[in-house]
Amino acid sequence: MPVPGPARTARTIDDVKLSTDHRNPFVRGLASFWAPTPRSMRGWALASVVANAGITVTGAGVRVTASGLGCPTWPRCTPDSFVPVAHPEVSMLNMFVEFGNRLLTFLVLAVGAVCVVAVWRLVPRRRSLMRLALLQPAGVLAQALWGGLVVRTALNPFTVGMHYLLSTGLIAACWLLYARAGEGDGPVRTVVHRDLRVLGYVLLAATFTLLVVGVVVSGTGPHSGDEIASRFDLDIEAVARFHADVVYVVVGLTFALLFGLRVSGAPLAARRAALALLVVELAQGVIGYTQYFLAVPAALVLLHVLGSTVVWIAALRVVTSLRSREPLPATPAGPSPAEVAATV
Structure with a gap:
């Protein structure tokens, strides 16, 4: 005999209490974006920074291994297949x-999609x-389409260079999400002198210029990605040499900013x-000069691209460390319906 009692409905995922401290790693991972905290939200944003930086470096790996046209068509790998198949004119490697x-694009896209879900589920929801x-x-979808253009133009150095620069823009958006997730939505509060903040923006512009010039050097030198490129x-x-001159400018601006932050008593986070x-720039300079004097070996080119990506992220970190945002002031709660009725 069934025991009488209240009817039970099936539980949904919204009924289940998720915890980022749960012993089950699957539940912890699910909770990190389905029931996000500000900390887990920042974690996914940082994962997106790493994923986009990683695919930028692996893209350079495709070029230095002369695999740029390993899949000679797009969106198919070969004219009659979406996956690699034996082709008489292309090495299987x-x-x-x-x-x-190409497959890594789906991983980067998945991380980006998780970031969207985490922001959508975050309480309170933040439109910014x-x-x-x-x-x-x-941005990932746009990059995938541009990658198709790179293949269809037979690795034209302009399209290849733009592919890298679009990645730097996407990395900047990911870093801003990471930085803003740790701030409020109130007005910007400058934590250093106004002139130092302006110097930070000048430094960021100079760093981007350095990346553009580096793309020109890469498009002029060896390692084109394929013999026909x-x-x-x-x-x-x-x-x-022009690239080296821009390096000196960037390093000089970085030293000037560091000195200004030091003597002005800026917050420790900005000075760090x-x-x-500065440390990353100096290490990158050592790699650059070494590869120049060793006739640009492929391994050092790959390391140099990794260094340039890290320099860009470090420059973005500097700029976001020079200001902060406070939480929005709490909106005063209105009288309850009971209080309103009592005054009538």
């Missing part, structure tokens, strides 16, 4: 390298974060960010 980089989160899957018709010695940027 090159094909797998290029196809593997949603805009930054939506840029991630949109064209190159910029420029003097490699001249563009390499500037010092970290």
